[in-house]
Amino acid sequence: xxxxxxxxRTILLPLAVVAVLILVWTGVWKAGIFHESAFPSPLAVLRxxxxxxxxxxxxxxxxxxxxxxxxxxxxxVATGVPMGLWMGxxxxxRLAFLPIINFFRNLSPLAWIPFAILWFGxxxxxxxxxxxxxxxxxIALATMAAVANIPSVYFRVARDYGLQGFENLTQxxxxxxxxxxxxxxxxxxxxxxxxxxxxxxxxxxxxxGFAVMDTRNGLRTDLLVVEMIVIGxxxxxxxxxLAQLTKIPSVRWGYER
Amino acid sequence: MSGKTIxxxxxxxxxxxVEVLREISLDIHRGEFVAVVGxxxxxxxxxxxxxxxxDRPSSxxxxxxxxxxxxxxxxxxFPWLTVEENIALGLRQIGDEKERERQVAEMxxxxxxxxxxxxxxxxxxxxxxxxxxxxxxxxxxxxxxLLDEPFSALDYLTRLRMRQELARLLRERPRTVALxxxxxxEAAQLADRVIVLTERPAQIRFELSIxxxxxxxxxxPEVVGATHRILTELGxxxxxxxxxxxxxxx
Numbered sequence: 405x406x407x408x409x410x411x412x413r414t415i416l417l418p419l420a421v422v423a424v425l426i427l428v429w430t431g432v433w434k435a436g437i438f439h440e441s442a443f444p445s446p447l448a449v450l451r452x453x454x455x456x457x458x459x460x461x462x463x464x465x466x467x468x469x470x471x472x473x474x475x476x477x478x479x480x481v482a483t484g485v486p487m488g489l490w491m492g493x494x495x496x497x498r499l500a501f502l503p504i505i506n507f508f509r510n511l512s513p514l515a516w517i518p519f520a521i522l523w524f525g526x527x528x529x530x531x532x533x534x535x536x537x538x539x540x541x542x543i544a545l546a547t548m549a550a551v552a553n554i555p556s557v558y559f560r561v562a563r564d565y566g567l568q569g570f571e572n573l574t575q576x577x578x579x580x581x582x583x584x585x586x587x588x589x590x591x592x593x594x595x596x597x598x599x600x601x602x603x604x605x606x607x608x609x610x611x612x613g614f615a616v617m618d619t620r621n622g623l624r625t626d627l628l629v630v631e632m633i634v635i636g637x638x639x640x641x642x643x644x645x646l647a648q649l650t651k652i653p654s655v656r657w658g659y660e661r
Numbered sequence: 662m663s664g665k666t667i668x669x670x671x672x673x674x675x676x677x678x679v680e681v682l683r684e685i686s687l688d689i690h691r692g693e694f695v696a697v698v699g700x701x702x703x704x705x706x707x708x709x710x711x712x713x714x715x716d717r718p719s720s721x722x723x724x725x726x727x728x729x730x731x732x733x734x735x736x737x738x739f740p741w742l743t744v745e746e747n748i749a750l751g752l753r754q755i756g757d758e759k760e761r762e763r764q765v766a767e768m769x770x771x772x773x774x775x776x777x778x779x780x781x782x783x784x785x786x787x788x789x790x791x792x793x794x795x796x797x798x799x800x801x802x803x804x805x806x807l808l809d810e811p812f813s814a815l816d817y818l819t820r821l822r823m824r825q826e827l828a829r830l831l832r833e834r835p836r837t838v839a840l841x842x843x844x845x846x847e848a849a850q851l852a853d854r855v856i857v858l859t860e861r862p863a864q865i866r867f868e869l870s871i872x873x874x875x876x877x878x879x880x881x882p883e884v885v886g887a888t889h890r891i892l893t894e895l896g897x898x899x900x901x902x903x904x905x906x907x908x909x910x911x
Binding site: 557560561563564576580582653655657658660 | 715735736740743751753783797
């Protein structure tokens, strides 16, 4: 087992990298390689943060985007996991659906934007639909693979100890696939966060993606950087939150073997 | 003690065109410990699957009295359950929660894993995991214990210790046992009767009773003698006279 690095190093080293990045940023800005209006200074971005906090607009956009991601993601989990369970257990279902699911998984959800607008207009429904498309297929596929790979010995043990019907699902299949499902949820949540920004840029009147387009139109590159930083940080926070699921004792076994 | 718990009559099992078992007839009596040995791939596990009722014979008759539990070759513990929860699986029929907890605690004491109740299988050593498997299988009121090479993944010393452990547990919780193994020593040390199978299609090549009371030492003359006889029969040893003489002297 490798020793855990000390807490101070896990904080200081990444901070040093960030500090270097800001220095390079400042240097490029000072050198005047890009026009002032195309390259904001770190200080201007800092002032931009203050402006956004006072106006509260960015906060509202953030809540809007988070709401849409949550809706699309929850719908994708609620449908994708059962779909994967079904396909994992039934060879016929797998044969029938696997090619089409693979097709849609490889079709960027962004290609659906025109139809999303035509069908659902600009509002909450279009981004939610697109997030659902981004998350559903990977979740269904990974759940399917996880179910198909459950060691058969678990079901034999379940039979020896008198587990019946539905108990095989709730007490054997689901706990057996939890580690892989949690990993997939993290991947799918990351995808959803990427997609919501793109979806709102085109099919939105609010949300972080719309905010990006709107500030671009207003030529406020300082605020643009503020938004980029917020989008990236929130994505990290979402992943860290979902990563907490891997620490649940009955899930952790999947990561320690 | 003489009731027949499992009875096989001219049992055959083929998979497609591959004949795995040919006309196996075998009675296992209540409380008896029968070990089945044979070359790898000869159909030992197929036989065990028939004994457990998991698989059905192509022809022949199997009758079985009592509830069967099996300890598997690979990790059969549920990795998402703690030691305590895994053992409690074996006590599902007990409705009263207090009583169930009491019996789980008793089993944990019996396998000497007090303090590890809330550990997960991946936090235990291979030997400890197999002890939990045995406890789970022996908890509650099953009648027949089937063991599919339960110690084959363990190192030699742990394997020796697990044999002692199994013999000790069976003294506390007697069961009718069928053990499938490729370890001839293990069979001779643990079993009342050793059944030696031929290559596939497996038939009973010969069987051997060991009358010395269990638990026995690995170097008990009867164990040594039985090991020698089985090895000789399988063509691994030739000096039949010498070993029998030396066993007789002790």
